[in-house]
Amino acid sequence: MLPDLDRLELPRALQHLLARGRTDDAVPLARRSFLKLAGAGGLALGAFPHLATAQSPGALKPTQQPSAFVQIAPNGEVTVAINRLEFGQGVQTGLPMILAEELDADWSLVRSRHGSNDPAYVDPLFGIHLTGGSNSIKNSFTQYRELGARARAMLLAAAAARWKVDVTSLRTEAGTVLGPDGRKLAYGELAEAAMALPVPEKVTLKDPKDFRIIGRPNARLDARAKSSGRQDFGIDVRLPGQLTAVVARPTVFGARLASVDDSAARAIKGVKAVLRVPLDRGAEGVAVVADGYWPALQGREALKLQWDTSAVEKVDSEKQLAQYRALAERPGSRKFDADMAPLTTAPRRLEAEFVFPYLAHAAMEPLNCTVALADGHAEVWTGSQCPGLDAAAVARVLGLEPGQVKVHVQMAGGGFGRRFAATSDFVVEACEIAKAARAAGLGVPVRTLWSREDDMKGGYYRPMHLHRARIGFDERGKVLAWDHVIVGQSITTGTVFGEFQVKNGIDATATEGMRGPYAVPMRLTVHHPVLNVPVLWWRSVGSTHTAFVMETLIDEIARSVNQDPVAYRLGLFGDKHPRHRAALQVAIDKSGYGKQRLPTGRAWGVAVHESFQSVVAYVVEASVKDGQPVLHRVTAGVHCNLVVNPRSVEAQVQGAAVMGLSMCLSGAAITLKDGVVEQSNFADYTVARITDMPAFEVHIVPSAAPPTGMGEPGLPPLAPAFANAIARLTGKPLRQLPFNLA
Amino acid sequence: MSALNVNGRDHTVDTDPGTPILWVLRDTLGMTGTKFGCGAAQCGACTVHLDGEAIRSCVTPLSAAEGRKITTIEATTDGADTVGAAVHAAWLKHDVAQCGYCQSGQIMSATAFLKSLPRGKQPTAAEIDAAMDGNICRCGTYARIRAAVADAARALA
Numbered sequence: 001m002l003p004d005l006d007r008l009e010l011p012r013a014l015q016h017l018l019a020r021g022r023t024d025d026a027v028p029l030a031r032r033s034f035l036k037l038a039g040a041g042g043l044a045l046g047a048f049p050h051l052a053t054a055q056s057p058g059a060l061k062p063t064q065q066p067s068a069f070v071q072i073a074p075n076g077e078v079t080v081a082i083n084r085l086e087f088g089q090g091v092q093t094g095l096p097m098i099l100a101e102e103l104d105a106d107w108s109l110v111r112s113r114h115g116s117n118d119p120a121y122v123d124p125l126f127g128i129h130l131t132g133g134s135n136s137i138k139n140s141f142t143q144y145r146e147l148g149a150r151a152r153a154m155l156l157a158a159a160a161a162r163w164k165v166d167v168t169s170l171r172t173e174a175g176t177v178l179g180p181d182g183r184k185l186a187y188g189e190l191a192e193a194a195m196a197l198p199v200p201e202k203v204t205l206k207d208p209k210d211f212r213i214i215g216r217p218n219a220r221l222d223a224r225a226k227s228s229g230r231q232d233f234g235i236d237v238r239l240p241g242q243l244t245a246v247v248a249r250p251t252v253f254g255a256r257l258a259s260v261d262d263s264a265a266r267a268i269k270g271v272k273a274v275l276r277v278p279l280d281r282g283a284e285g286v287a288v289v290a291d292g293y294w295p296a297l298q299g300r301e302a303l304k305l306q307w308d309t310s311a312v313e314k315v316d317s318e319k320q321l322a323q324y325r326a327l328a329e330r331p332g333s334r335k336f337d338a339d340m341a342p343l344t345t346a347p348r349r350l351e352a353e354f355v356f357p358y359l360a361h362a363a364m365e366p367l368n369c370t371v372a373l374a375d376g377h378a379e380v381w382t383g384s385q386c387p388g389l390d391a392a393a394v395a396r397v398l399g400l401e402p403g404q405v406k407v408h409v410q411m412a413g414g415g416f417g418r419r420f421a422a423t424s425d426f427v428v429e430a431c432e433i434a435k436a437a438r439a440a441g442l443g444v445p446v447r448t449l450w451s452r453e454d455d456m457k458g459g460y461y462r463p464m465h466l467h468r469a470r471i472g473f474d475e476r477g478k479v480l481a482w483d484h485v486i487v488g489q490s491i492t493t494g495t496v497f498g499e500f501q502v503k504n505g506i507d508a509t510a511t512e513g514m515r516g517p518y519a520v521p522m523r524l525t526v527h528h529p530v531l532n533v534p535v536l537w538w539r540s541v542g543s544t545h546t547a548f549v550m551e552t553l554i555d556e557i558a559r560s561v562n563q564d565p566v567a568y569r570l571g572l573f574g575d576k577h578p579r580h581r582a583a584l585q586v587a588i589d590k591s592g593y594g595k596q597r598l599p600t601g602r603a604w605g606v607a608v609h610e611s612f613q614s615v616v617a618y619v620v621e622a623s624v625k626d627g628q629p630v631l632h633r634v635t636a637g638v639h640c641n642l643v644v645n646p647r648s649v650e651a652q653v654q655g656a657a658v659m660g661l662s663m664c665l666s667g668a669a670i671t672l673k674d675g676v677v678e679q680s681n682f683a684d685y686t687v688a689r690i691t692d693m694p695a696f697e698v699h700i701v702p703s704a705a706p707p708t709g710m711g712e713p714g715l716p717p718l719a720p721a722f723a724n725a726i727a728r729l730t731g732k733p734l735r736q737l738p739f740n741l742a
Numbered sequence: 743m744s745a746l747n748v749n750g751r752d753h754t755v756d757t758d759p760g761t762p763i764l765w766v767l768r769d770t771l772g773m774t775g776t777k778f779g780c781g782a783a784q785c786g787a788c789t790v791h792l793d794g795e796a797i798r799s800c801v802t803p804l805s806a807a808e809g810r811k812i813t814t815i816e817a818t819t820d821g822a823d824t825v826g827a828a829v830h831a832a833w834l835k836h837d838v839a840q841c842g843y844c845q846s847g848q849i850m851s852a853t854a855f856l857k858s859l860p861r862g863k864q865p866t867a868a869e870i871d872a873a874m875d876g877n878i879c880r881c882g883t884y885a886r887i888r889a890a891v892a893d894a895a896r897a898l899a
Contacts, residue, residue, distance in 0.1 A: 088841030088881045207897060219837045226842030227833040229775020233843060236774040244769070269758065292769035293778070295760045364779050364843040364880045412879050413777070413843025452780040647837055651883070655840055658882025675895030682784040682878060690874045693884035 006741040046152030056405070060199065061124075063143060066151040067195075068120035070099065076175050076188035078103065079111045081122075083121035083140060085131040085385050085419065086114065086222070087363075087412035088655070089711040090648035093221045094137050095144050097644055101213040102148030103208055103592055105187070106175030108686055112221050115281040117387035117407040129388035132420050132537070134612035134709025137644055141707050149203035151194075158194040159185050190574050217647035233412035234383040237370045242443035243272055243431045245287045246296035246451065247279070248303050252675035253532050254312040255461055261304035262286065268302060270295030275436040280425040281534065287433045289442065301707040313532035314675025317464070320531070321355065324466040324487040327527045330484065335514070338521035342480035347473025348560065352553060353468050356545045356734040357669035358461035360679070362687055365413025366455045369430035372445035373398070373438050378405045382427060383412025385420035389496070391423035397431045416659070421460055424493030425534070426450070456685055457677040461670050462538030463489040465510075467549045477561040477568055479520040479719045486510060488545075500516075509537060512557040513716065515613060517577040518554060533672065539659055540712040543611040547716030548723070548737065551607035555724040556733050565724065566593065581638040582701045584608045584617040587637030590699050591619035602632065605725025607717035612711035614640040616653065620694070622725035629726045629739050631661060633695040636714070641705040650698040653714035657696065660718030662688040666736040686738070746807045748773070749817035763797075764788045766804050767814060775815040775846050779878070789850040790814050796854035806821030815846040818853055825898060826853050832894035834854065840881035848877045852891045853878040856898060865895050 032397065062068060063083070071079040080099050086092035096112045099105075115121030123130040124143045152172060159177040160167035169180045177185045225231035250256070262274040267287055273289040288299035343349070369382040371394075378398050384390050387407035395402045409497050412419060430448035437446050450458065465488035472480045490507035492498040501508045506526045513523050538544060557570035566588055573581050584606070588594065595603055601623045608617035617637040635652050643649055662668050667686030671678045679685040723734040730741065743831045744759050748771065765772060768805070779787030784800035790799045791813040792806070799812075804869050809829075815868035818826035829852050839845045855886060860867060865873070870891045879887065 084842075090840070219834065220839065222842065223834055223837055223839055226839035226845050227830055227849065228819040230848045231775075231842050232774065235778065237773070238772060292765055294758075294765040294769065344878070362880060364777070364785065364841065364878065366778060412841065414841045416880075450783075452782065651837070651840055651886070652883050655882035658884065659880070661882075681780055681782050683782070687878055687880060688882065688884075689878060690884040690887060691871045693871075693882075696885050 002660045003320070003642055004490045008489055015365040032690060035549060047128065059121070059487040062120035063124045064120070064146065066147050066199065067122060067152070067409040068118070069147045070151045071105070072187050072191035074188045076109050076186050077111055078105045078109055078175070078187070079113055081113050081115045081121070083115045083123070085134040085383060085409055085412055085415065087131070087383060087391050087415040087419070089136070089652060090220060090645065092130075093218060094644045094648055095140060096221065097213050098144040098216060099148035101211055102145045103152045104174065105170040107213055107218075108581060109175055110221065114409040114411070116409055117391040117405070122388065129386050131142070132417065134614065134713065136709060136711070137707050138613070138709045141262065141672050142619040145205050146203055149205055150199055153200045153203055154194040155187055155190050157197050158190045162190070164665040187723060199391070214644055215646070218645050219647070219680070231411060233365050233413050234370070234381060235365055235413070235449065237381045237410065237447065239370065239372060239445040242370065243287045243289050243291060243437070243442065243444055243446050244293050244296050245437070245446050245448040246293065246300045247277070247429065247433070247448065247454070248286040248288070248300050248305055249279060249454065250283050250285065250307050250309070251535060252307070252312055252314055254283045255307045255309040256284045256311070257286070258306040258308040260696040264302035264304070265299040268299045270293055270460045271299040271693065273437060273440050273442055274299065274303070275433060275440060277429070277432045279424060279429055279432075287436065287448070289433070289437055289446060297451065309675065312675070313670045315531050315533050316614040316674055317357075317671040320464065321466070327487050327529060328466060328468050328485045329526070332525040332527040335506050335511050335524040335526055336522045338481065338483050338523050340483050340523055343472040346480045347475055348473050350471045350556065350560065351469070352551070352733070352735055353466070354545070354549050356465040356548070357671065357737065358533065359544070359654045359668070360456050360685060361414075361415030361416040361418035361538055361662065362456065362682075362685060363412070363416055363418060366452055366565065367418070367458070368424045368447060369427050370445055371430050371434035373434050376400065376404055378431070379736045380405065380427060380431070381408045381410055382430075383410045383415060383419055383429065385415060385417075390424045390427045391424070393428050394431050397428050398435060405625060416539040417541070418460060421536055422492070422497055425460065441689065451637045452682070453680045455491055456680050459534035460536040461533065462544055464492065465534040465545045467545065469549065471553065471557065473557055473561070475561060477557050477563050479557065482520045482522040484514070484522055485525045485527070487527040487529065489531055490534070491535050491537055491541075493528060509542050510732070511546065512542035512607065513550065516610060517552055517580045518550070518572050532675070534565065539656065540611050540715040543609060543716035544659070544663065547607070547609040548720045551609060551717060551720035552723050552733060552735070555606070555720070556727070559728070564594070567607065569606070579615045580608055580617070581612065583615040583637040583639040586699045586701055587617040587619045587635050590637070590697060591635035593619045602731070603725045603728040605721040605723065605728065607721035607724060609717040611713045611716050613708040614638070614710055616713045616717050618657070618717045620721045620725050622722055622729070624726065624729055624741065627741055628666070629722065629741065631692070631722050634697070634718070636696070636698045637701065638698060638710070639701045639703065640708050640710050640713070642707040644707055645699055646700060649700060649710050652710045653698045654696050656714030657718045658688050658693065659691060662686065662713040664719050664722055664739045665692065666738055743810070746804065746812060747810070748812045749814055750811070756898065757804060762800050763790065763802050763804055763807055763812060763878065764799040767799065773777050773782050773814060773816060777843055779847070786851060787847040789847040791818070791850060791854055794857065795852050796853070805861065815850055818850060821867070823853070825856050827854050828894040828897045829890070832890040832897065835893060836886040836890040838886040838890050839882050840883055844877060844879045848874065848879065848887055851877050852894065854886075855891070856873055856895055859895070862899055865892070866899060867892070
């Protein structure tokens with residue numbers, strides 16, 4: 001069902017937003033011309049931001065140049081470049097909607113394409129190429145509105161010049177400039193003339209009452225291609241002469257080769273080369289390069305390799321948990337502080353330990369990266385969340401300047417954070433292989449393709465975590481002291497992101513979501529053990545575990561003092577957290593919680609959590625069947641401020657919830673034994689299937705405020721809401737993921 | 743040399759007969775609409791039809807296709823196949839795809855399922871779930887898949 005958006009509320013809400021943003025948001029720009037592109041054929045508003053940047057040294061930032069973002073063809077087709085990776089979240093449709101709104105484009109003629117590692121496509125706030133942190137719509141909302149407005153102003157100016165009339169006598173509508181006397185010119189007819197005109201210094205953004213596209217539930221621009229097998233992904237890149245590489249990686253992270261016998265591998269038909277290559281974390285591996293994936297895989301299976309694991313730590317999950325428990329007893333870095341004396345005197349006390357395993361992203365498209373090398377130049381095709389960072393890594397590996405590297409961002413079959421590693425691990429690996437292949441005389445593009453098992457065992461997991469809480473509260477549920485410890489590997493320490501994420505030895509990505517809207521006196525201690533398992537952000541990052549801990553503990557406190565968990569939360573929010581309150585309230589109202597009587601054996605569960613500045617509340621119905629928890633129905637309340645595409649928000653909430661549900665299912669864990677990852681494929685690493693899917697409704701709170709992102713915030717509250725329902729049924733709190741009712 | 747028939751066209755390929763059909767389609771014939779997800783018949787991304795039956799092409803060798811007809815997503819959604827067209831239309835109506843990577847396999851499973859039903863029979867929700875349970879969507883588009891399959895079934899009634 002579609003989000004329950006109040007149609008009357010929206011324009012007023014938008015008006016409020018616009019009134020606030022109109023003058024501040026429009027940055028005055030130096031006058032400049034678009035670069036005239038000789039021989040550019042049908043393309044109108046420029047196509048080569050490299051050149052535009054190089055020849056326009058003024059104040060206009062690359063991120064503000066319409067030439068890098070909008071192309072209008074003579075037939076009127078408007079192609080919008082997106083400065084993000086599309087990997088399911090719908091930004092490929094959302095950003096063009098924003099630009100098309102201000103351009104007054106004919107939506108039926110709007111297309112989209114990916115950007116690259118060109119400077120034009122950096123995040124306008126962070127200044128780096130970035131798809132993550134649910135930032136895309138949030139950080140590029142004003143940017144794309146201004147881009148559309150600038151392009152529209154130039155089209156208007158071109159029409160005024162053509163007709164020799166005052167520009168104020170003209171207006172635009174659905175891809176057409178309209179004159180006062182009924183004359184019309186389609187954008188396609190004006191685009192080339194518009195290209196030659198200066199970019200306006202200032203643009204006036206639309207009055208929200210005139211919005212036709214923003215806020216409308218739109219179908220995805222890529223829906224047709226993705227429903228017919230015609231959408232190409234990174235894995236589908238096919239360059240002339242291209243070969244495929246499959247890599248034998250060590251069974252223990254960072255291990256090196258003791259011996260290689262590749263004679264049988266070389267004898268396999270289709271195998272072109274067997275290459276010893278340096279790998280991530282100082283490891284070594286063997287790449288089998290062949291004229292297709294299957295012969296390359298056969299070649300790898302025929303390798304006789306011996307690994308030297310003597311120099312690397314061999315992590316064992318069971319021992320690791322014991323180590324984490326020991327660490328939790330010791331003094332650590334202090335994130336929050338408060339007086340813990342009431343712990344000993346509090347009338348009610350609660351002690352809890354939570355354990356969360358490593359998790360693999362397990363995106364449906366196995367990792368891959370295609371590399372073409374030439375003298376002084378490299379081209380890379382991959383689904384990258386950080387093409388700038390990847391290009392820099394490519395340049396380092398190949399001894400090139402960053403400007404000599406082109407990253408063609410490819411449509412990606414999911415990612416969830418895996419395509420945004422500070423080490424650029426799979427991109428660097430593909431470049432090492434292409435380099436070695438070239439040195440071996442194979443001067444052709446090489447696609448490195450991971451098997452599912454490679455992907456599952458390849459590390460970069462959501463870190464394993466241990467949480468411990470000791471809470472003292474009174475008979476009315478007032479928390480008097482909350483002593484909390486988190487143990488888990490830091491994702492960003494030692495990486496380029498550590499500089500701004502790690503303070504006082506604490507990685508903010510491990511503690512985000514702690515305390516949240518609850519003003520409890522909390523002492524939060526953090527330990528970041530260093531272990532030989534690569535870790536990474538995973539859709540909603542720290543909130544994958546902190547939301548579970550906070551929302552199940554809050555619920556448990558409420559239940560233990562016989563308070564309704566919803567009323568208890570609302571009491572704690574007070575009037576300080578209106579978005580939490582609104583999101584929870586709409587979920588309560590739409591679900592029938594507190595009013596509707598559930599069938600015997602079912603219970604309600606509630607959770608609400610803010611992540612990436614959006615708030616999602618879930619009210620769920622669950623039961624236990626044959627010893628297994630079953631999720632029947634979910635009602636979502638969402639607060640993400642202004643909604644660009646409600647249909648996309650609904651999809652993101654449902655999708656994130658399914659990933660949150662996956663965390664609860666038996667078998668949803670990556671474990672290590674003697675340094676070796678024990679899981680290998682979907683048979684032993686559980687992800688949710690259609691039979692796990694509950695009935696699901698999404699309701700969005702109308703809002704005027706500037707939009708916040710929705711790629712991740714739907715994930716965190718699902719597992720705790722589910723757990724709270726099960727705890728009501730069994731009387732026993734669930735304190736580990738995946739759930740274990742034993 | 744092995745012979746195979748894909749979407750009504752005969753091909754002769756110089757490929758080891760033990761090669762899974764998936765890689766013959768993708769790497770030899772350049773038909774990339776069929777996707778690689780797991781290589782072990784665990785996710786359904788590679789689903790094609792062999793003589794009308796949904797199979798996992800990642801574990802079905804080329805030799806198994808001898809004398810039989812392979813149908814892929816490209817032909818199923820080109821408009822000529824009535825059931826495929828209904829499924830494709832329902833997928834668009836419900837805007838099912840997110841990343842879209844698994845959707846070729848989802849559509850091939852849905853189409854085979856609807857073709858397997860007795861004429862005029864409307865599937866139950868449980869039957870739809872059972873038919874689609876072998877296809878993983880990591881983006882979690884399951885609610886819309888359910889709605890789309892049910893819609894396609896109604897459109898074909």
